[in-house]
Amino acid sequence: MNVEVGMRIGELTVSLTRADLVRYAGASTDFNPIHWSDRAAQALGLESVIAHGMLTMGAALRVVTDWAGDPAAVRRYAARFTKPVVVPDDDQGAQVRCVGTVTAVGDGVVTVSVEVTCGADKVLGAVTADVSIEGRE
Amino acid sequence: MPISEAHVGRTYEPTAPYEVSAAKIAEFAAALGDTNPAYAGDAPIAPPTFAAVIGAAAWDQLFADPELDLALHRVVHGDQTFVFHRPLKAGDRVVGVLGIDKVRCRGALEIVGVTVRVKTVDGDPVVDSSSTFVHTRSAS
Numbered sequence: 099m100n101v102e103v104g105m106r107i108g109e110l111t112v113s114l115t116r117a118d119l120v121r122y123a124g125a126s127t128d129f130n131p132i133h134w135s136d137r138a139a140q141a142l143g144l145e146s147v148i149a150h151g152m153l154t155m156g157a158a159l160r161v162v163t164d165w166a167g168d169p170a171a172v173r174r175y176a177a178r179f180t181k182p183v184v185v186p187d188d189d190q191g192a193q194v195r196c197v198g199t200v201t202a203v204g205d206g207v208v209t210v211s212v213e214v215t216c217g218a219d220k221v222l223g224a225v226t227a228d229v230s231i232e233g234r235e
Numbered sequence: 236m237p238i239s240e241a242h243v244g245r246t247y248e249p250t251a252p253y254e255v256s257a258a259k260i261a262e263f264a265a266a267l268g269d270t271n272p273a274y275a276g277d278a279p280i281a282p283p284t285f286a287a288v289i290g291a292a293a294w295d296q297l298f299a300d301p302e303l304d305l306a307l308h309r310v311v312h313g314d315q316t317f318v319f320h321r322p323l324k325a326g327d328r329v330v331g332v333l334g335i336d337k338v339r340c341r342g343a344l345e346i347v348g349v350t351v352r353v354k355t356v357d358g359d360p361v362v363d364s365s366s367t368f369v370h371t372r373s374a375s
Contacts, residue, residue: 112268125259125266127291131308138308142371151312156267156284163283169273169322172283176316
């Protein structure tokens with residue numbers, strides 16, 4: 099497989115509604131009320147309910163795993179939660195855009211960076227995944 | 236006494252053994268909106284961030300520790316790193332061991348770094364999940 103620094107590996111837009119947050123709360127067992135109660139979110143100075151950082155992070159990784167094919171190839175995955183993804187109580191929810199680019203090619207491992215934005219906000223920072231490419235043609 | 240740098244190095248007992256099931260993997264993948272075929276079929280692996288499920292059980296110990304006096308509803312997740320030794324898969328029986336890596340207090344803000352080491356019940360490493368939390372201490 100020919101992989102070069104700067105190569106765009108893929109992009110996707112994830113839409114997150116309040117229903118998606120409730121579903122993720124149940125699946126992950128993270129029941130922090132700031133992800134389902136406006137009252138709790140506002141008590142922390144947030145505009146309203148925000149998405150779980152781990153939901154945004156997990157959904158963004160799909161850019162990498164769709165490209166890699168086998169999710170088991172991911173060896174390391176890191177992100178900073180730079181801005182909250184505010185999820186309005188409507189049918190559209192928040193639109194999170196994810197764009198993946200190769201930033202380093204090492205011995206059998208490729209490092210991918212993912213730009214994750216919601217509107218004009220960069221909601222995740224320093225999003226990097228190390229992916230094993232050993233055995234790939 | 237709330238949490239302080241004196242708590243760095245504290246570790247907790249392993250979480251109760253958790254058996255990864257195909258049904259939970261399917262539920263988690265659906266919650267991420269991810270239809271990768273590796274998460275379905277007879278021998279599914281879990282999405283990499285599934286480690287959050289075991290992590291959440293370990294985090295509960297942190298929020299239940301009366302000495303730290305941390306409230307989950309006053310916490311925002313600051314950053315997250317996963318280091319994968321191998322994928323979690325259906326049938327795995329795993330535990331999480333949480334340790335406090337760092338504590339910084341800045342006025343009402345407490346920045347707490349923790350790592351949950353997820354291992355099989357036999358002790359084989361599966362994934363290490365490191366998180367930074369920002370806790371806002373209530374003025375009261």
